[in-house]
Amino acid sequence: MYDDFYIAVISGWFILLFFWSLVILFVYLRKPPNSRLTGKILIGSYLFFFIILVLFLIFKNIDSFF
Numbered sequence: 001m002y003d004d005f006y007i008a009v010i011s012g013w014f015i016l017l018f019f020w021s022l023v024i025l026f027v028y029l030r031k032p033p034n035s036r037l038t039g040k041i042l043i044g045s046y047l048f049f050f051i052i053l054v055l056f057l058i059f060k061n062i063d064s065f066f
Contacts, residue, residue: 006060013056017049 024045027037 006056009056010053013049013053020045020049 024037024042027035028042
């Protein structure tokens, strides 16, 4: 059951990353005049997704029943 939850979390995270990338790409290509999308925010948002993904992968390998 733990594996099912883990697969669901990872699948959901990649789906969220996909749609977040579509939003970022859409805003980046349109370049609206009041947009605050800078390179720092762009890198920060993808770094956030990457850090959380790495945490999921680390916690997958940690088991409380050694």
